Amino acid sequence: MRQVLRRALGALSILVGIALLNFLLLQLAPGDMVDAMVGEAGGATPEYMAELRAKFGLDQPMFVRLARYLGALAQLDLGYSHRKQAEVLSLILDRLPPTLLLMTAALSIALPVGTLLGATQSRRQGSWLDTLLSVIVLSTHALPAFWLGLMAIVFLAADRGWFPTGGMTSFDAPADGWDRALDVLHHLALPALTLANVYIAVYARLMRSALLELKGADFIRTARAKGLSTERVFWVHTVRNALLPMVTMLGMQIASMLSGAVIVESVFGWPGLGRLAFEAVVARDTNLLLGIMFLGSILVTLVNLGVDLLYSVIDPRVLARGAS
Amino acid sequence: MKRRAALLALGALGAYGSTRIVRGRAPSAVGRRLIVVTIEPTTVLTSAFDPVMTNCLIGSKVMEGLVTYDVDLNPVPALAERWEVSPDGRSIRFHLRPNVKWHDGADFTSEDVAFTLLESWKKLHPFGRAAWATVRAVQTPDPLTVDVHLEGPARYIFGYLNTFGAQVLPKHLYAGSDIRGNPHNQAPVGTGPFVFQEWQRGSHVRLRKNPHYWRPGQPRLDEVIFRFIPDAPSRAAALQSGEVQLALGGAIPHLSLRRFAQNDRFQLNTDDGNFLSSLSMVLCNVRSGALADRRVRQALMHAIDREALLRLVFRGYGKVATGPVPSSVRRYYTTEVPQYPYDLARARGLLKDAGHADMRLQLAFGQPEALRTALFLRQSLAKIGVTLELKQSDATTWLRHVFTDQEFQLALTGLHMLPDPTLGVQRLYWGKNIHKGVPWTNGSGYLNPELDAVMEAAQIEGDEAERRRLMQRWQQIVQTDLPVLNLIESAWVSVSTANLQRPTRQGDGLFDNLGDAYFA
Numbered sequence: 001m002r003q004v005l006r007r008a009l010g011a012l013s014i015l016v017g018i019a020l021l022n023f024l025l026l027q028l029a030p031g032d033m034v035d036a037m038v039g040e041a042g043g044a045t046p047e048y049m050a051e052l053r054a055k056f057g058l059d060q061p062m063f064v065r066l067a068r069y070l071g072a073l074a075q076l077d078l079g080y081s082h083r084k085q086a087e088v089l090s091l092i093l094d095r096l097p098p099t100l101l102l103m104t105a106a107l108s109i110a111l112p113v114g115t116l117l118g119a120t121q122s123r124r125q126g127s128w129l130d131t132l133l134s135v136i137v138l139s140t141h142a143l144p145a146f147w148l149g150l151m152a153i154v155f156l157a158a159d160r161g162w163f164p165t166g167g168m169t170s171f172d173a174p175a176d177g178w179d180r181a182l183d184v185l186h187h188l189a190l191p192a193l194t195l196a197n198v199y200i201a202v203y204a205r206l207m208r209s210a211l212l213e214l215k216g217a218d219f220i221r222t223a224r225a226k227g228l229s230t231e232r233v234f235w236v237h238t239v240r241n242a243l244l245p246m247v248t249m250l251g252m253q254i255a256s257m258l259s260g261a262v263i264v265e266s267v268f269g270w271p272g273l274g275r276l277a278f279e280a281v282v283a284r285d286t287n288l289l290l291g292i293m294f295l296g297s298i299l300v301t302l303v304n305l306g307v308d309l310l311y312s313v314i315d316p317r318v319l320a321r322g323a324s
Numbered sequence: 325m326k327r328r329a330a331l332l333a334l335g336a337l338g339a340y341g342s343t344r345i346v347r348g349r350a351p352s353a354v355g356r357r358l359i360v361v362t363i364e365p366t367t368v369l370t371s372a373f374d375p376v377m378t379n380c381l382i383g384s385k386v387m388e389g390l391v392t393y394d395v396d397l398n399p400v401p402a403l404a405e406r407w408e409v410s411p412d413g414r415s416i417r418f419h420l421r422p423n424v425k426w427h428d429g430a431d432f433t434s435e436d437v438a439f440t441l442l443e444s445w446k447k448l449h450p451f452g453r454a455a456w457a458t459v460r461a462v463q464t465p466d467p468l469t470v471d472v473h474l475e476g477p478a479r480y481i482f483g484y485l486n487t488f489g490a491q492v493l494p495k496h497l498y499a500g501s502d503i504r505g506n507p508h509n510q511a512p513v514g515t516g517p518f519v520f521q522e523w524q525r526g527s528h529v530r531l532r533k534n535p536h537y538w539r540p541g542q543p544r545l546d547e548v549i550f551r552f553i554p555d556a557p558s559r560a561a562a563l564q565s566g567e568v569q570l571a572l573g574g575a576i577p578h579l580s581l582r583r584f585a586q587n588d589r590f591q592l593n594t595d596d597g598n599f600l601s602s603l604s605m606v607l608c609n610v611r612s613g614a615l616a617d618r619r620v621r622q623a624l625m626h627a628i629d630r631e632a633l634l635r636l637v638f639r640g641y642g643k644v645a646t647g648p649v650p651s652s653v654r655r656y657y658t659t660e661v662p663q664y665p666y667d668l669a670r671a672r673g674l675l676k677d678a679g680h681a682d683m684r685l686q687l688a689f690g691q692p693e694a695l696r697t698a699l700f701l702r703q704s705l706a707k708i709g710v711t712l713e714l715k716q717s718d719a720t721t722w723l724r725h726v727f728t729d730q731e732f733q734l735a736l737t738g739l740h741m742l743p744d745p746t747l748g749v750q751r752l753y754w755g756k757n758i759h760k761g762v763p764w765t766n767g768s769g770y771l772n773p774e775l776d777a778v779m780e781a782a783q784i785e786g787d788e789a790e791r792r793r794l795m796q797r798w799q800q801i802v803q804t805d806l807p808v809l810n811l812i813e814s815a816w817v818s819v820s821t822a823n824l825q826r827p828t829r830q831g832d833g834l835f836d837n838l839g840d841a842y843f844a
Contacts, residue, residue: 031720031728035763039723040366040376042740043450043751043764083367084525085505094525150557158565165562167527171359171549269553271526283366284720 011301018297019073019290023066026286032058033083033284056082069290078291083283088291091276096295098168099272101184102264103257105192106199111250113196114203119239121204122211133204141201149194149267156190163190166269191268195261199253206249210242217241243314251307255300355843356546358824361559361568361575364526364552368509372440372491373448377600377834380488381572382529382550384835386427387514389487390418390437393831395595396654397743399482400830403432403492403515413477413786418470424538426494427519434464439495441472444503451747455484477786483744487835488599517543517839528552542839556580563590569824569843573597573816573834577693578639584819593826594641596833597816601650601741601748604638604697606687606734606809607726611769614680615733621806623674625664627708628701634812637696641817645810647803648753649745649795652813652831656745656795661803671708681709688715689736690722697811698736728761730769738814739764743831745795746783753802754779770807 034052038044053059057068072079078088117137121130140148157165164170168187174180214220215238223233262274273292280289363378370387371380390404404418424432441462445452458478463471484490492515497508512520515538518531529550533543551568553559560580562568573596576584584590608615608624615621630644643651647661675681685705689698695716702712712734717725726735742748751757751764755771775798782794802808816834820826823844830836 029721030717031724035723035728036720038450039719039763041374041450042376044762045450045453046759046762048448048450048453049762085367085510091525098526146555150555150561153558153561158561161565165565165567166553166558167551169527171357171528171530266554267558269527269551269555269558271524275526275554279364279366282718282720
């Protein structure tokens with residue numbers, strides 16, 4: 001119990017630190033929201049700009065704004081976006097599901113495909129198949145996501161008409177039910193594949209090297225000596241142990257995908273969080289950006305907790321070590 | 325990196341474009357629905373106080389102004405049926421169109437116009453504040469008449485009466501509220517041919533037909549959808565696929581236009597942006613250093629082959645600028661100003677006279693699409709011994725650098741000059757418009773009392789011929805001193821499928837309400 005409490009307190013202090021850091025970091029960007037607004041509108045008078053700054057509280061000294069921000073955060077209030085004229089929380093909650101959907105879809109393609117490719121390669125180490133797969137995996141990994149996405153749009157959507165060129169739903173889509181799910185899936189296919197492509201290579205390489213490392217391990221030899229079949233030794237003993245680094249990587253990538261999806265979201269016009277964050281940067285919408293960054297850090301903290309738990313499921317030794 | 329990919333993509337599109345057939349639903353099903361591709365507005369859809377292009381591209385289909393403009397930028401009646409200016413130029417009487425209703429059923433009256441003028445255009449609108457500053461009083465003798473009394477003649481008001489400059493808000497929904505924060509800004513109620521239906525953030529805005537529109541027989545479409553695609557090559561692909569049918573000015577970059585121009589499934593329109601009259605220009609910081617010397621600025625101008633710039637970077641979509649007022653502003657445009665033909669020998673001579681044979685200058689720019697122009701300039705100026713260092717940043721950083729820190733040397737940008745030079749052009753040169761920290765003011769720091777006197781005289785001149793003479797005079801002064809190097813009048817090019825008809829050609833076609841649009 002005390003363990004859990006200590007853990008939660010640790011996470012909390014990390015979150016406060018992150019909030020502080022986020023705030024200070026955003027002070028470094030030249031220009032504020034009023035500059036961006038007036039720049040977009042094509043002009044203003046000095047008085048009008050001063051009036052807007054006062055209205056948005058931007059005329060206050062930095063520590064006052066920081067105190068206000070942390071104070072609001074303590075009451076779980078993420079604030080108001082003056083640029084979007086909406087509550088930050090509702091803006092984020094609107095955009096979170098599409099990003100989570102895209103992320104989940106991409107990972108559920110990348111993880112099994114990458115694992116399978118890596119496993120195949122390790123079993124045929126040094127063969128022509130190993131080399132061929134390495135070349136394919138690495139060269140698709142080297143393709144920038146926006147280029148690959150664009151090519152997918154040009155050839156598979158615009159040219160063949162197999163997929164829509166972008167967006168998340170069609171304009172005639174039914175509001176719910178299976179038809180809607182299918183419609184979303186149809187729109188999801190290309191962006192998810194594009195995003196997955198980047199990660200497939202990472203998992204394949206990781207799996208391959210982890211498996212090769214385990215090849216000569218003592219417990220594998222023991223399993224073999226027990227008379228277990230090659231397949232069983234491979235899938236149950238070797239692969240299971242190789243999954244540990246994969247889970248670590250997965251945790252790291254879920255975090256990076258929140259931001260990494262911005263390019264894919266832009267190319268495919270996917271209404272996700274990455275684009276919202278990007279727009280907030282351009283518009284100097286500090287409240288919105290701080291909100292996104294803060295929720296992002298909560299998500300990362302949760303994912304890390306989840307990864308820790310997953311470790312102990314995959315490898316009971318982790319739990320034993322943690323308890324001792 | 326991104327640019328290179330775009331080029332590759334364009335190549336691929338070009339190779340496949342010509343043989344492609346239109347896909348998607350058959351024309352009969354979509355024949356009365358138009359999908360327009362655009363960039364999502366940041367905050368609101370109205371431009372009654374926030375005249376951002378992206379807002380107005382959408383809002384103009386819902387909300388109207390007093391007039392529209394023809395391709396030569398003459399006002400054409402819209403919500404105002406006709407108008408009279410008193411002989412002394414100090415009052416304007418607008419006669420409003422009868423039997424016009426707001427989308428919620430309320431009557432459109434002179435009260436709406438007076439309210440928006442006083443509370444929004446005059447108080448909040450960045451240009452309107454200047455345009456309407458001279459308004460002394462507004463009277464509404466009857467529901468269809470608005471009398472605007474001015475301190476003095478203000479002909480420039482007639483350059484700014486459309487939905488971009490003077491969009492009318494419904495008083496009954498706005499009175500007593502904070503106009504900027506009114507929720508109707510995101511769900512507008514207007515008098516236009518299309519009624520706002522939904523704005524799904526990050527995805528689209530949907531408008532449907534207004535069955536009670538005041539212009540008989542319009543609108544001809546049932547539905548207009550604005551689909552948001554942030555990435556330019558993806559917009560081009562969506563248009564090519566037939567999923568969207570119209571890309572209004574600027575949505576398709578100049579580089580990709582040729583592909584559409586050469587394909588008879590598409591048509592291009594270059595009049596739509598006449599109203600904006602945008603110029604690509606370089607602001608020179610004349611406060612100190614070599615650029616304080618007029619001869620240096622003239623030398624730079626002589627060293628830039630602007631015909632080549634137009635051909636290579638703008639792909640021919642535009643014209644070489646001849647002065648501070650673009651040729652689309654017909655009424656005040658003049659070629660009777662000093663010209664700076666491409667002449668390297670002369671440029672070198674001028675630099676030598678000024679004592680700056682070899683020098684380094686920094687060129688700052690904040691629009692990603694300006695990169696190619698910046699590279700062109702660097703190459704051009706190298707030929708006269710000027711080493712140009714490029715400083716690229718995001719738009720807001722650039723604004724701070726130029727207008728607040730004022731530490732720049734050369735700043736490359738594109739800016740709307742608008743139909744009346746007093747509103748659109750004067751701001752860049754007028755000595756009284758040097759305001760530290762305020763974007764799009766006189767950023768060069770150029771101060772010339774003689775010019776100021778002529779500009780101010782032109783501003784309040786009521787006689788059209790005299791006003792034109794004064795405007796031409798100030799163009800001569802500006803073009804001699806060159807605090808700003810005006811390079812190219814860049815065209816806003818709209819691309820649509822060939823079957824989309826927009827019969828009325830408008831100078832402010834970007835903000836055309838699409839009431840007459842239909843699929844042939």
